[in-house]
Amino acid sequence: MALEIERRFLVRSDAWRSSAGPAQQLRQGYLAASADGVTVRMRLRGSDQAWLTLKAAADAVGLVRHEFEYPIPVADAEALWDLAPHRLDKVRYALDCPGGDWVVDCFQGENAPLVLAEVELASAQADLLIPPWCGEEITGEARWSNAVLAQHPVQSWPEAQRRRFGWP
Numbered sequence: 001m002a003l004e005i006e007r008r009f010l011v012r013s014d015a016w017r018s019s020a021g022p023a024q025q026l027r028q029g030y031l032a033a034s035a036d037g038v039t040v041r042m043r044l045r046g047s048d049q050a051w052l053t054l055k056a057a058a059d060a061v062g063l064v065r066h067e068f069e070y071p072i073p074v075a076d077a078e079a080l081w082d083l084a085p086h087r088l089d090k091v092r093y094a095l096d097c098p099g100g101d102w103v104v105d106c107f108q109g110e111n112a113p114l115v116l117a118e119v120e121l122a123s124a125q126a127d128l129l130i131p132p133w134c135g136e137e138i139t140g141e142a143r144w145s146n147a148v149l150a151q152h153p154v155q156s157w158p159e160a161q162r163r164r165f166g167w168p
Helices: 015-019 074-083 146-151 159-164
Strands: 003-011 020-033 039-045 049-057 064-071 086-095 101-107 115-120 134-137
Touching: 015 020, 015 086, 020 074, 020 146, 039 074, 039 146, 049 074, 086 146
Parallel strands: none
Antiparallel strands: 003 064, 003 115, 003 134, 020 039, 020 086, 039 049, 049 064, 086 101, 101 115
């Protein structure tokens, strides 16, 4: 069974850009989601790669999740995108940072100007040196999950809540 062990952070500066690889445009469509965190998602990267992904919680804190991911034809992904009731767009950058597989996601559309960092770890107990450009840790906080952001984008949040994070 595939497990994803991931910690997530709000990003507080652009200092991560000096370690960033090329931009990858991602579109994610959420086809189904349950109250207990099981999601079915399609993802398109650029115009030539696509996957169907199923995720489910594997621990109580949101650090470890079951993840099953399958490549699918791009034409199928485009059809699923059209059927998806909830969607989001983002640009992902893989980073050359120690301690795990780091990425930064710059959200677009109704989730702009949100920028999140994620690091995939080999184990839940792995030591992690958190880069200084990372802000508040949001691991396991449901409102920051991509599935929830697709349904409740940051631009739909109350003004006071957006301003807490420095957004208009």
